[in-house]
Amino acid sequence: MRISFSALLRVQDDDRYVLFHSRTRPGVCGPPGGVIKYLPPATQLLDEFGFQRERTPPEVEVAGMDLRGVLPPGSVRRFLAWFATGAFREHADDCLRRELLEEVGEVGLGSLGAYPDELSFAHVRTVVEGPAPVPGKPFRQLRRFEVYDLVTGNKAGLRVTRDLVDAGRDPDQPNVISVGQDDIRHGRQGRMLIAPQSAFLMGGTRLAPDLPPVR
Numbered sequence: 001m002r003i004s005f006s007a008l009l010r011v012q013d014d015d016r017y018v019l020f021h022s023r024t025r026p027g028v029c030g031p032p033g034g035v036i037k038y039l040p041p042a043t044q045l046l047d048e049f050g051f052q053r054e055r056t057p058p059e060v061e062v063a064g065m066d067l068r069g070v071l072p073p074g075s076v077r078r079f080l081a082w083f084a085t086g087a088f089r090e091h092a093d094d095c096l097r098r099e100l101l102e103e104v105g106e107v108g109l110g111s112l113g114a115y116p117d118e119l120s121f122a123h124v125r126t127v128v129e130g131p132a133p134v135p136g137k138p139f140r141q142l143r144r145f146e147v148y149d150l151v152t153g154n155k156a157g158l159r160v161t162r163d164l165v166d167a168g169r170d171p172d173q174p175n176v177i178s179v180g181q182d183d184i185r186h187g188r189q190g191r192m193l194i195a196p197q198s199a200f201l202m203g204g205t206r207l208a209p210d211l212p213p214v215r
Contacts, residue, residue: 001070001071001072001073001076001131001139001140001141001142002054002069002070002134002137002139002140002141002142003067003068003069003070003071003076003079003141003142003143004035004054004067004068004141004142004143004144005035005036005067005068005083005143005144005146006033006034006035006036006068006095006143006144006145006146006197007033007034007036007092007095007096007099007145007146007147007148008031008032008033008145008146008147008148008197008200008201009031009032009033009096009099009100009121009147009148009149009150010031010124010147010148010149010150010201011031011032011150011161011164011165011168012149012201013165013168013169013178015180015181016168016178016179016180017031017178017179017180017184017198017201017202018032018164018165018167018168018176018177018178019031019168019176019177019178019179019194019195019198020032020103020106020107020175020176021106021107021174021175021176021177021192022195023106025195025211027191027192027193028192028193028194028195028211029177029179029189029192029193029194029195029198030194030195030197030198031147031195031197031198031200031201032096032099032100032103033095033096033099033100034095034099034103035066035067035068035095036066036067036089036090036092036095037065037066037067037089037090037095037098038065038066038067038088038089038090039065039088039089039090040065040088041088042082042087042088042089045082045088046079049071049072049075049078049079049082050071050072050075051069051070051071051075051079052069052070052071053065053066053068053069054066054068054069054070067083067089070139073140076131076142092121092123092146092148093120093121093148096119096121096148097117097119100112100119100160106175107167107173107175107176108173108175108176109163109164109167109173109176112160112163112164118154118155118156118157119150119151119156119157119160120151120153120154120157121148121149121150121151122148122149122151123146123147123148124147124148124149125147125200125203125204126144126145126146126147127144127145127147127200127204128142128143128144128145129141129142129143129144129145129206130142130143135209145197145200147200147201164176165178177189177192179194179198181202184198184199184201184202184207185199185207187207187208193211195211196208196209196210196211
C-alpha cells in the first residue's frame with residue numbers, strides 16, 4: 001500500500017487561488033504545502049510497521065522523513081491509529097510553516113521568509129482518497145490532504161496573504177500565478193499545467209488524474 005499524507009495552503013483572492021510553480025514537477029503549479037514529516041522518535045515504530053519511505057532523486061531530495069512511502073497492507077490500520085495520535089510527527093501547521101519558508105524562496109519571494117513562525121492556520125477540509133487501485137501500478141494507494149487557510153487576524157498573516165495575492169497578479173512573478181475555478185477544472189492556465197490537488201482548494205472532489213513526477 002502506497003501512502004502519502006500532506007497539508008495544502010489555500011490562499012484565496014475572492015474567487016481566485018494562488019499557486020506556486022513546482023520544483024519537482026517543472027511546468028506545473030499547485031498549492032503551497034507538501035508532505036507531512038515524521039520525527040526521529042517515530043523511526044523505530046515505523047520500522048515495526050514495515051514502512052519504506054519513498055525515495056526521490058537527489059536533485060529534489062529535501063531532508064527526508066516524509067510520510068510518503070509503502071506499507072504492508074496489514075500495517076495500515078496500526079499506522080492510521082498512530083497518525084491519529086499526533087505523536088512524533090509534524091502537525092499540519094508545522095508542515096505548512098516549514099513548506100512555506102522553503103517555497104517562498106524557491107519562487108522568488110524570499111522576503112516573506114521572515115514571517116512563518118508568526119503565522120497561524122484554520123482548517124478548511126480533509127480529503128481522504130482510497131485505499132484504491134492505481135492504474136498501471138502494482139499497488140493500492142491511500143492519500144490524505146489537509147487543506148488550511150492562512151489566518152489573517154494578525155499583522156503577519158495579513159501581510160503574507162496580501163503579498164502572495166499581489167505576486168499571483170504580477171506578470172513579473174512567473175513562478176506564482178492566480179487561477180480561477182474554471183482554470184482548475186481545465187487543468188491549465190497559459191503554459192502552466194495546474195496540479196490536480198488544486199481542486200481540493202474548491203472542494204473534496206478530484207477533477208483530474210495525477211501528473212507524473214520527475215524521476
